[in-house]
Each structure stands twice: as structure tokens, then as C-alpha cells.
Amino acid sequence: MKMNLVYKALADPTRRDILNLLKNKNLTAGEIADHFRISKPSISHHLNLLKQADLVHSEKEGQYIYYSINTTVLQDVLAWLLSLQEGKEKTE
Amino acid sequence: MKMNLVYKALADPTRRDILNLLKNKNLTAGEIADHFRISKPSISHHLNLLKQADLVHSEKEGQYIYYSINTTVLQDVLAWLLSLQEGKEKTE
DNA sequence: TTATTATTTAGAAAATTATCTAATTATTTA
DNA sequence: TAAATAATTAGATAATTTTCTAAATAATAA
Numbered sequence: 001m002k003m004n005l006v007y008k009a010l011a012d013p014t015r016r017d018i019l020n021l022l023k024n025k026n027l028t029a030g031e032i033a034d035h036f037r038i039s040k041p042s043i044s045h046h047l048n049l050l051k052q053a054d055l056v057h058s059e060k061e062g063q064y065i066y067y068s069i070n071t072t073v074l075q076d077v078l079a080w081l082l083s084l085q086e087g088k089e090k091t092e
Numbered sequence: 093m094k095m096n097l098v099y100k101a102l103a104d105p106t107r108r109d110i111l112n113l114l115k116n117k118n119l120t121a122g123e124i125a126d127h128f129r130i131s132k133p134s135i136s137h138h139l140n141l142l143k144q145a146d147l148v149h150s151e152k153e154g155q156y157i158y159y160s161i162n163t164t165v166l167q168d169v170l171a172w173l174l175s176l177q178e179g180k181e182k183t184e
Numbered sequence: 185t186t187a188t189t190a191t192t193t194a195g196a197a198a199a200t201t202a203t204c205t206a207a208t209t210a211t212t213t214a
Numbered sequence: 215t216a217a218a219t220a221a222t223t224a225g226a227t228a229a230t231t232t233t234c235t236a237a238a239t240a241a242t243a244a
Contacts, residue, residue, distance in 0.1 A: 004105055007102055007103045007105075007108070008103050008231095010099055010102070010103070011099045011100050011102070011103035012231090012232085013096055013099075014232090016099070016172075019176055020176075023175070023176055023179030024179050028190080028191090029190075029191055029192085030189090030190060030191075033191095038232090038233070038234090039233070039234060039235080040190090040191070040192090041191090041192075041193080041194095041233080041234075041235080041236095042232070042233050042234075044191065044192055044193085045192095045231095045232080045233080046232090048192090049231095060240095060241095062190095062241065062242075063189065063190050063191080063240065063241040063242060064190065064191085064241090065190080065191065065192090069176065069179075071176055071177045074173050074176060074177060077173060078170065078173050078174075080108075081166050081169060081170050081173075082170075083115070084111055084112075084115055084161065084163055084166060085163045085166060087115030087116050087161075100201095104201090104202085106202090120220080120221090121220075121221055121222085122219090122220060122221075125221090130202085130203070130204090131203070131204060131205080132220090132221070132222090133203080133204075133205080133206095133221090133222075133223080133224095134202070134203050134204075136221065136222055136223085137201095137202075137203080137222095138202090140222090141201095152210095154210095154211065154212075154220095155210070155211040155212060155219065155220050155221080156211095156220065156221085157220080157221065157222090
């Protein structure tokens with residue numbers, strides 16, 4: 001897994017908002033787009049970046065595409081953040 | 093605190109490497125720059141972004157400037173990541 | 185089959201970011 | 215004081231990212 005894609009994906013506020021939306025509920029691309037003022041193609045692009053980072057999964061259902069969050073990759077981010085905090089205990 | 097600056101700061105691999113370097117040891121700008129192939133002004137720029145995000149602190153000592161990591165802002169990132177994970181427990 | 189709806193892909197423009205060299209500022213040493 | 219060292223600032227360029235409209239694809243409904 002290319003962790004750089006994960007950090008890059010998390011760097012954009014729109015994408016973080018999308019993850020917040022998917023936190024409790026799986027949504028279609030259209031439902032997601034409805035929450036934002038930017039165009040559907042732009043949202044589609046953000047969803048694609050989230051997918052490349054493996055932060056979301058998509059599943060086609062008829063003419064709809066449902067998106068769901070995948071938090072497994074966040075484990076590595078979490079671990080890294082914790083490691084940064086622990087490191088300081090020695091010198092302080 | 094503008095959290096967007098934090099996520100943006102963490103999105104660059106060079107800046108993440110800088111944080112890794114500062115994890116155990118405070119270093120001068122020059123010592124940090126020596127770890128990378130990119131120019132000193134570029135490193136200076138990255139340090140500035142990390143500082144704006146409040147992820148590092150700088151202190152002048154004579155002609156040197158010492159940089160140290162500040163992990164307090166990471167609490168919020170950590171909390172958000174955990175909230176994303178928790179949200180899914182309901183639906184799964 | 186034709187029209188409508190949902191979504192993505194293509195291609196381009198605008199904005200942001202990363203990087204460089206040259207110049208500047210501040211400090212220390214000879 | 216003059217030279218050397220540490221670091222930043224300035225200004226430019228290249229690369230990446232965000233966003234848009236228009237067009238394409240796929241599925242459903244009339």
C-alpha cells in the first residue's frame with residue numbers, strides 16, 4: 001500500500017468531509033455530490049483519489065454506485081502518529 | 093488552529109521525514125537539510141510550513157536555529173481518525 | 185426503442201505547491 | 215573590521231492539484 005496516497009488523500013478538506021459523510025452511512029456518488037457545491041465530476045475525481053488510497057470502496061448497484069469507508073489503512077497512519085508522540089518521552 | 097494546515101503539512105513525504113528525524117532529537121536547520129538531497133532553501137520552506145501548522149517549534153541559539161517537534165496538534169488528527177473507525181461499528 | 189437518470193472520462197484552465205539559484209540577514213571567528 | 219558560517223527571503227519555473235464544461239457510458243423507465 002502506498003501510504004503517500006493516503007496522506008495526500010487526507011490533505012483535502014472536501015475529501016475529509018466525504019469520509020465524515022461515509023462514517024455512518026454508505027452513500028451513492030450522487031448523494032455525496034449533493035452535499036457539496038462543487039460539480040459532480042469534481043466529486044467523482046475526489047472519490048477516485050480516495051479509492052486509490054483505499055480509503056473507500058465502491059460497489060455498483062444498478063445504475064447507482066455505492067461508496068463505503070474503509071478504515072483499515074488508517075491503522076498505519078494512527079500507528080505513525082502515535083510513534084511520533086512516544087518518541088518525545090525520552091528527551092522531555 | 094487551522095487543522096487544514098496540519099493535514100496539508102503531513103501530506104508531503106519530505107515533511108513527514110523531517111518529523112521522523114525530530115522524533116528523538118532536536119536538530120538545527122542545517123542538520124535537517126543534510127539528511128536530504130534537496131536544497132537548503134527548500135528545506136527551510138518545508139520547515140516553515142511545519143511551523144505554520146504548529147507541528148514544530150524553532151528556537152534560535154546563536155547562529156543556529158534548533159527545531160523540535162510539537163505533537164500536541166496531532167491529538168486532533170488522532171481523535172478524528174478514531175472517530176472514523178468508531179462510526180463503522182454501528183453498520184457492520 | 186427512445187428518453188431519462190447516474191456516473192465517469194476527457195481535456196483544459198486556474199490555483200497551489202515544490203523546487204531551484206541568487207541575494208539578504210544575523211552571528212561568530214580571525 | 216572583514217571573512218566565514220547558518221539560515222532565511224525573494225523571485226522564478228516546473229510540477230501537481232483542483233475544478234470546470236462537454237462528452238461518453240451504463241442502467242432504467244416510458
